[in-house]
Amino acid sequence: MNDIFTLMKSELAVTAIIFLLLLIKIGKGVRNEALLPIIQVLLLINLISGFFFNKEGALFGDMFHTSTLIAFQKNILNLGVYLISLLFTDWLKKSQHMAEFFMLILSALLGMFFMISSGNLLIFFLSLELSTIPVAALANFDLEKKRSSEGAMKMILSSAFSSGILLFGISLMYGATGTISFAEIPAKLDGSSLQVLAFVFLFSAFAFKLSIVPFHLWTADVYEGSPIAVSSFLSVISKGSVAFIFISALYKVFQPMQAVWYNMLVILAVATMIIGNLFALRQQNIKRFLAFSSIAQVGFILVGMSSSDNTGVTAVTYFILIYVFSNLAAFGIASVISEHSGKENIDDYKGLYKTNPFLSWVLALALFSLAGVPPTAGFFGKLFLLTAGAAKGEYWFITIAALNMVISLYYYLRIVRAVFMDKNETPVDKIKLNDSVKLAFIICGAGIVLTGLFSWIFDFIQSLH
């Protein structure tokens, strides 16, 4: 029990910040302009402290367990939240509910932490809900916009539905195995049809959260309707956390069912990449575009997951780290432009390079990283996912994945083309960037370039196993 402060330190820190904010909010003393820097500093401290004193251990009778890898994964999420607090400064300052925003974001983050660390299905389910329900509320944070409410509605109803399915699966699993503890389940799995059925139900809930086709349909609508900050949270952090728990669940808990989930992953990965790409092809709204592109990215994550050895875990973790930088940068640009000009369509980005070269380069970097073009880190990330996925020697599978990279390149290049090549009579005006936003972009840019070139990061993650 004495370990509680070291093993649960991330969770405790986040909780502490939530309560601090709660107190501040109740005290009603601080304006947004003053509060935001405080929050940013707190998050930065949280992020930095997350790198130290990590060790392996379990608490609460194995309901909660952590390891250096898990701590690292949590810190990736911390990093994402920190970047969000920087990137969306403009939007946050205008918001009336900034403190609430952070409280909810951090609650969700807390939920994710517990989720990654969960040692049984109950904790998993609860933390999954904890990471979902606040975000659904957040999706509605553009209170005046109907689209925001519509998105939130779609999210809460869909996720409630998926929770129902998940719970049904859990209950069957419980019935079939007699336990909800992750540690005990593998021994009880015998591959009976009921277990397969239960597993499919469970799987579909993961798939829902990760926006795997055909469980992805809510994604685009919610991303488009929500405030960009929330969309980015959903697309990067939410997804990242689910991917982490998903992969560890598959590899550890459902290891005996590998034959089933490998095939499932392969089928769904192919479907997800193809459908995500095909939809992204013709999107006009940048948020919706990023939504579909992130669906396609999930397809690639699934390719990496299909490896079923440590390389897979490392590749996925590494990819998500890179994905945090790249996707947040892209969302950040979208947000900055949307805040300053109200424009969210790709056509509005035409001629951006003329007026905003810095933004254009960051955007280009981010998109190239998403597309997996060297020398950006995305290249390494994607490549290692494919490397991990190729271990089974399924050439056609990897070929499809690789060819999908080409399709995705096409639509990423569409934006690059708009920004750099197309002419526009009325381009977006020159935008004066807030310092913290600039800092965030620089961090993202550096992350995009350096994460790949500093190969020890990958080796470090691999060493965490």
Place this chain on the structure above:
Amino acid sequence: MNLLLLLIVPLLTALAVLLSANGRQVKWLSFIGSLAQLALAFILLYTFEEERATGNTAQMLFEQRYPLFQSLNISLHFGVDGISVVMILLTAFVSIAGVLVSWNIEKMTKEFYFLLLLLGLGAYGFFISLDLFILFFFLEISVIPKYLLIGIWGTGRKEYSANKLALMLMGGSALILVGILGLYFVAGHSFDLTEIAKTTIPGNIQMIVFPLLFVGFGVFTALFPLHTWVPDGHSSAPTAGSMFLAGISMKLGGYGCLRVATYLLPEGAKEYANIIIALSAIAILYGAFATMMQKDLKYINAYSSVSHVGFSLLGIGMLTQTAITGALIQMVSHGLMTALFFAVIGMIYDRTHTRMVAEMGGLMKVMPFIATIFFIVGLCSLGLPGLSGFVAEMTVLVGSWQNNDVFHRVATIAAAMSIVVTAVYILRAIARTAMGPIKNAAFLQLKDAAWNEKLAAIILVAGILSIGIAPNWLNELLRPAAEIIMNRIAGK
């Protein structure tokens, strides 16, 4: 010599270009940088020859290995053999010429030169890499700069062309990627070329992986029928872009076809050799005939590139040591020649603002220097002795003829027939542009080449002549390397 220098110099130049204050600085920095690259390439050649002269017969010289992504067994493994040295020289030549002909770029100068230098960097890295992963990295690094160069500074249907190019090349590299991953697992988790070369790869795997790799690299080097990005890409690209594209980038593919696909997968190569031969023989003739009908100078050179590159692939497919050497010489020769060709076209276009053959005529009168270079490059293209094209084509043909059966013979004769068709289209192009009466009175006011253009042309012509007049130095560099490849194919 430390091979890392070949990466550091372009990288530093590129960074310096990014940080420089104005266009003038950018240009001079790039020029100095590429001059340094050229010097480095020559030093490499010299030290390489020295090392060989001292009796070092290792396959790769100047090997270096820095761990990178250790957990996946990836390392920065560099090393050069004769082939790489030659390719590096080629890159240096084309780079400096490319920098020089772009002297008048006004739009986004800094970005332009940055991308140009990045392309060069990619090529150097590609040629010195002995780790397939790193090799792939450098291969891909060059795709996006090409896209941007065409899309931003291009002409005509540039967006379409840029897209097509980027997508087709990426498609190619997707296949390469799969192939490389296949090798990685077969070779016991190693991307290292020299390691993989030591393992015996099962035949059934070779049958799958070889086509993936060959077709993938083939896209880069315009393997028929995956060549369609070439005409559009070249014609839309800015001058230096076309030069890099045809002069260097297409060579990446050829090099890969040989060094990666054929060398590592000899059984696959033997199995598919006939298909390669058929395709490249078709490409040679078909490209030549298609060229005949083109009206735009850049299209002419683009299609003729398809035809010429066919010789490289034919040489590889023939699987004899001479033919492979010839294929490599053809790569170098075509690289220099086509770069020069595009440079000349660019110079003409800058002045006349047209690339349509029909609208020109008599340029010999107003711009004798440019027209003379045009002559030289044209003659090189049609394989005139004394210029590099001849050496290359003859070596390929002689090598091809060593295969003693009807199929190979027919393919060789078909390829040889192209020298006539090439003569037809080249002479038509020259006759209609450089010769004949001047059709447009406005052309009388045009000026001949400026110093930078002259220098660029002279550098490339020097390269062409040095191969054309005394080819044996090149031959001696390439032959031992080709022999090693052949030995693996022959199972020795």
Place this chain on the structure above:
Amino acid sequence: MPNATIIALIPLLPLAGFVLLGLFGRKVFRNSSGILATVLLLASTVLALYTAYEYFFVYGKVDSIYQKFIPLQLTWLEFYKGLSIDMGIYIDPISVMMLVVVTFVSLMVHIYSLGYMKGEERFPVYYSFLGLFTFSMLGLVLASNIFQIYIFWELVGVSSFLLIGYYYDKPSAVAACKKAFIVTRFADLGFLIGILILSFCSGTLDFQTLIQRLTVPGSSEFNTAVSYSFMGVSAITWGAALVFVGGAGKSAMFPLHIWLPDAMEGPTPVSALIHAATMVVAGVFLVTRLFPVFAITTPNTLVIVGWVGAVSAIFAAIIACTQTDIKRVLAYSTMSQIGYMMFALGVSKYGGEAGLGFTASLFHLFTHAMFKALLFLAAGAVIHYVHSNEMKDMGGLRKQLPITHITFLIACLAIAGVPPFAGFFSKEEILLAAYQNNIAIYYIALITSGLTAFYMFRLYFNIFWSKPYESHGESHHGEGGFVMMLPLVLLAIGAAAAGFIPFGEYVSSDGTPLKSNFHLQFSIAPVVLGLTGIFTAMWLYRSQNDRPAKIAASLNGFYKAAYHKFYIDEVYVFITKKILFNLIGKPAAWFDRNVVDGAVNLTGATTQAISVGIKKIQSGKVQQYAIYFLAGVIVLAALFIYVWK
């Protein structure tokens, strides 16, 4: 032993001229370029003569056989151990003789051009091209390696191209130079494949070795060469025949001759050098070089050589009778004379007395070089004077151009085979050889000989007699000064006297001296025929009358066909325009744009279409999403419970 340095200098001096004038001609040697080039070539000529003297009279003959020397051989490109392209010097009677011919004629042309080309804007360029040509031709002549010949062969082709296209702003010149290059290129394709075959069979590219290996029946290479066959013909025959195709192209043999008349668009001295005396005989030279191989082939390739030569000879002679452009007449006459040389080779055999045709051919080559160069240069003087190529613009020029007139007459007599001029002797030997070996060819040759005399004198009379010359008003500059007359006179001496050289003593198929045996009774027929031709021409053309027109009318169709060169050009145009361009080129280009590229674009369009087609899935209805969700679950579950169990 031959001195490699001296011999190497012979081609290298003109090369130096080419490089110097090519690089600095415009600036440094603006005015002195002609002198510079001429001096360099003079040195070359002197060296060539010296070499010839040394070879024939000092060291060449050992045991009364002329030996072959390779004083220099550098590896130029090594394909593999044993097979390499070498740059070498190969000294034997033929090459030494050719050295002399080439340098001498070239020198004459150089000198002549000093006057003829004076005032041209691109004077230095002209001389640099001449230098390039001379270099290439000499390199070709000296080649020790079959690939070396090919290399210089091509270089000769390109310098010919450059020189024909010298007046590059004249569309007809441009077309002509293109045609010349492409047609010879086409022939070279055959040459190249022939080389590939021969080198593959023999495993070497070196002449001496190649001939050694392929002409010894029983050697493994010979067996290879004979045993491999394609379409029932052995590899060695294929090789020799294809090599001959190359030679035929350069030598303008039927049907690859079409470029030669058009090539007259070049400056006249160029025509004299390239298209009369030197380059066009390269084909003959090539056959002589590989003669032992040709001779040993079965079925005998020499038969082809002989018939192609004979057909070309008479074919060209007939056309020559109808042409009105004086240079074209000369061009066809060249073709006809080379046909002579060719069939002389064709009727020859290897070695000893049977090699008479061989010697005769080269002898004719030698004499022809003299008188044909002379004819062209003289014609050049005429053209220079009247500024026209057409016969109708000329006539009665013997007063205005006395020296030209005399030298032209000498040349005409020489070519017509009137004794004792040079042509008589060489033709005589050829006819004899033909008579001994192939009587059909002999008769063709005989008729040709008569025709030759006729058209040459038709030309002569039309230029110098016919009608009185009427000036077109421009200021005239006389005959063209010393520099133009000197070569005429020197060549006239050659044309008159060259026949007395005991050629067979020096040049023969196997190096053993061949006694030239002169049969008086045999030479009656050709001489009589020649004189008949001359007098017919005199009767028709000495003064203006309507006899030619009548005869032409009476021959109607045949005359018209001959006038239109038997429509061979039209056939070629048909082949290139209709077949090459419209039937192959256009479909290829169309196929590429529409099918291959179309496939790529279609892939993109299909993807887009699918993308639009499936957009309905994302309907915006949250319940529909749930249905997909549920369906996904059911399908997955069913799949993994029942199908993939």
Place this chain on the structure above:
Amino acid sequence: MMEPGLYHILFISAALFFIGVYGFLTRRNLITMLMSIELILNSVNLNFIAFNKYLWPGKMDGLFFVVFIIAIAAAEAAVAIAIIINLYRSHHSIDVVNDEDLKY
């Protein structure tokens, strides 16, 4: 008819579950959709209790699961209703058909 046991309860809960799903798929009113969700969650609860009772009585995993599900259901319902009400305020309808702005 026989002695009610595990399978009976499982039948009831599965039936209820799919009744809820059916409701969720067909109801056009957002609040009724929410009710369907409640049915779904309740059916799951029934499952847990039944399993806990009949199969795995040694620990109270199922029971606790149910307790927490009930709590979650409350929280979820609260947030959902807040959102629905907000949506209603925006355009005075809670028919799901009217909420299709975000699509394709």
Place this chain on the structure above:
Amino acid sequence: MMNGSTIIFYLLALQTLTCGLLSVSTRQIFRAAIYLLFSLIGIAGIYFWLQYQFIAAVQIVVYVGGIVVLIIFSIFLTQQAGEKLPKQRLGRKIFSALAVFCAFALTMLQVYQHDFNSPAEAAQPVTVLNIGKNMMSVGDGGYALPFEIISMLLLAAMIGCIVIALRSKPEKT
């Protein structure tokens, strides 16, 4: 044969399912809520029948007393209670019914085919005392952590609801 307990069970089952079905099919929203209420009460009854009194109590308190009331309130807030609900498209209904039926059949098939073999283990008495102990203990079999998590969840939900529901007019600045 039938005894009282069995009859009660079937009655409860009947109530639960019928009310559930009616709840999702009636076109009057208020009635739907009431049917839901009865269905939930039926489930509570089953809990009782299973002797899980604590859960039954919670069910009644939270669902019947809380959630259903919340739903009814929101019905009142958002529309007139008596109004009929709009009709769903028939096609959708049929399709959904089919899909649902398939899923149901599939599930039940697997459930019936499954051989639930449980080791006979001593039942832990389901007393409030036991539940309370477990709820608060942190060791093996303790549920303190979920408890904490749910408390955070409720806090977050509360904050979210407040922000969304207490939407005010934008402040004039």
